Amino acid sequence: MxxxxxxxxxxxxxxxxxxxxxxxxxxxxxxxxxxxxxxxxxxxxxxxxxxxxxxxxxxxxxxxxxxxxxxxxxxxxxxxxxxxxxxxxxxxxxxxxxxxxxxxxxxxxxxxxxxxxxxxxxxxxxxxxxxxxxxxxxxxxxxxxxxxxxxxxxxxxxxxxxxxxxxxxxxxxxxxxxxxxxxxxxxxxxxxxxxxxxxxGGTDTDGDGIYDKDDACPDVAGLEAFNGCPDTDGDGIEDSKDDCPNEAGLAELNGCPDTDGDGVADKDDNCPTVAGLKALAGCPDADGDGIADGDDKCPNEAGPAANNGCPWPDTDGDGVLDKDDNCPEVKGTVANNGCPEVSEEVQKQLNEYAKTILFDTGKSTIKKQSAEVLGDIIKILNEYPNSKFTVEGHTDSVGSEKLNQRLSDSRANSVKEYLVNNGIDAFRLSALGYGESKPIDSNKTRKGRANNRRVEINLAKN
Incomplete structure (x- = not known):
């Protein structure tokens, strides 16, 4: 034993x-x-x-x-x-x-x-x-x-x-x-x-005073408050939950700093030193037009993005913005999309000039002495660049109706051609002959027939 x-x-x-x-x-x-x-x-x-x-x-x-x-x-x-x-x-x-x-x-x-x-x-x-x-x-x-x-x-x-x-x-x-x-x-x-x-006793691999069995991060020294996990930047947010673990930041921004205090973390802020808007990635918008000042060519005047943040101009001052103005350099009316409207007085003046256009007898050839009056007509047409006109030819009742129709067509086209050759857009003009069908005076007197042989330039109806 x-x-x-x-x-x-x-x-x-x-x-x-x-x-x-x-x-x-x-x-x-x-x-x-x-x-x-x-x-x-x-x-x-x-x-x-x-x-x-x-x-x-x-x-x-x-x-x-x-x-x-x-x-x-x-x-x-x-x-x-x-x-x-x-x-x-x-x-x-x-x-x-x-x-x-x-x-x-x-x-x-x-x-x-x-x-x-x-x-x-x-x-x-x-x-x-x-x-x-x-x-x-x-x-x-x-x-x-x-x-x-x-x-x-x-x-x-x-x-x-x-x-x-x-x-x-x-x-x-x-x-x-x-x-x-x-x-x-x-x-x-x-x-x-x-x-x-x-x-x-017990094992403390990382030496942070928290035993491995209780340490959520046993291989990295950390804090007791975070079960042994680190807070590298000391902002009170453990690194695993900190989007910016090496920079002290705010809890509401998951540990990231916000230098300008605009509520946008510096890492997401395109303008980190200037307070701005979240919708513009932290950049300011002084005029409130939704365009960041850095991209706004007119940062102190509200304007659309289509015009780089600047307000649309009204070059001719007619109350219609250039973007909507069909005649941006000529003062017009809102009703006519910024273009001037042909008044009755202008229409009357235009036809007073047109009546004096002279042709060779029985022909559509314009006489040279009509150049001055045609110049006056061109000036009026240029004042209304967005308006369209119809050049109308008329004759008296002398001769056959068929010949008169052909002559009125020819003379109307001759005037149109002259105007186009002198700067008027062909798209704005049309030519039409009425022959002897629309007299404005009696064809029984010489004076009446002279009045009926005429050219009219009338505003085209839309």
Missing amino acids: KNLSRLLFAMLLVLGYSNVNAQDENNRWQINIGVNAVDAYPNGDGGLFSETIFDEYFNVEDHWNILPSLSSISVSKFLGDGFSFGVTGSLNKISKWGDKSKDPDVTNDVDDLSYYGLDGTIKYSLANLVNSKTLEPYLGVGGGYTWIDEVGAGTLNGTLGLNVWFNENVGLTLQTAYKHAFEDYLTTHFQHTAGISIKF
């Missing part, structure tokens, strides 16, 4: 060393400092070293050996998946050790035996089963070596305990260990402990 206990103790030390040094990114250390109580009171009449020791388990006054000072210290490390490994050292003074063989109701008093224990325990946390962050029951199994007055033996231990956490790092630990001895000279017994536990 002695060799078995030594082997078990050596195995526990090797197991403890290998597990304590095992690496895990979320390992946690726990240290417990407290007092312990040793109880070897047996049940039944098995004698001084009886192992039936569950009777009067809570008889503290008669059976528990308690050293009223720091008497137990343990260090453990979280291994993962609820498991941890710990090593505990304890000491005590034994004055009550079991019962007297002949009288099980009388405690066997001894003379202050020294008690030393070194134990290793693998524990499994039941915190997930109770679903509590405060209460953490656990089970443990392990072994160790216990000395009483320098006589030692190996033990196999079973543990039941409870951690009561006051906060994330500090708590109260209550534990009972059943220690089964492998040698006859050491009585199997209970060892109870109570103490303060402190959790600390």
Whole structure:
């Protein structure tokens, strides 16, 4: 049995060393400092070293050996998946050790035996089963070596305990260990402990003071407020949610700056140093015409985009903008789309001139002395560049009607041709002969017939 206990103790030390040094990114250390109580009171009449020791388990006054000072210290490390490994050292003074063989109701008093224990325990946390962050029951199994007055033996231990956490790092630990001895000279017994536990340590890859298991950005140093994630520009917005992580900005702009304070982030602002409008990508529009000042040729006068932000001109001042004015350089009327209207007086004057156009007798050839009056007609027509006119030819009743019709057509076309050759747009003129069908005087007198032989230039009706 002695060799078995030594082997078990050596195995526990090797197991403890290998597990304590095992690496895990979320390992946690726990240290417990407290007092312990040793109880070897047996049940039944098995004698001084009886192992039936569950009777009067809570008889503290008669059976528990308690050293009223720091008497137990343990260090453990979280291994993962609820498991941890710990090593505990304890000491005590034994004055009550079991019962007297002949009288099980009388405690066997001894003379202050020294008690030393070194134990290793693998524990499994039941915190997930109770679903509590405060209460953490656990089970443990392990072994160790216990000395009483320098006589030692190996033990196999079973543990039941409870951690009561006051906060994330500090708590109260209550534990009972059943220690089964492998040698006859050491009585199997209970060892109870109570103490303060402190959790600390863990992996902090980025060195920001936040353990990796709680660090949302374990590889980059960050802030506790952001669960370990960084805020490079210090604007209170973590980099992952910051559209401008290297420039301090505003929360309402997702962390981007707005130099001119117009509500458009600098990165989206075409005019970042001058306050402007969101609709114009942060650029100003002084005249409010919807065209950014930088693109507006008349930034202080509202105007359409079609005219580069400038108001449409009215060159001739007739109240009709050039864009709508069919005669932009000649003053006209709104009713005639900016072009001048031919009045009755002008129409009358035009025909007074036309009546004096002279032709060779019986022909359509215009006599040279009519050049002056034709010049006057051309001046009038040029004053109304948007108006169309009809050149009408008329004859008296002398001769056949057919010849008179042909002559009136020819003379009307002859006048039209003259006007076109002297600058009047052909599109504005039409020629029509009426022969003898529209006399304005009697054909019975020489004067009347002279009046009927005429050319008229009349405004064409739309």
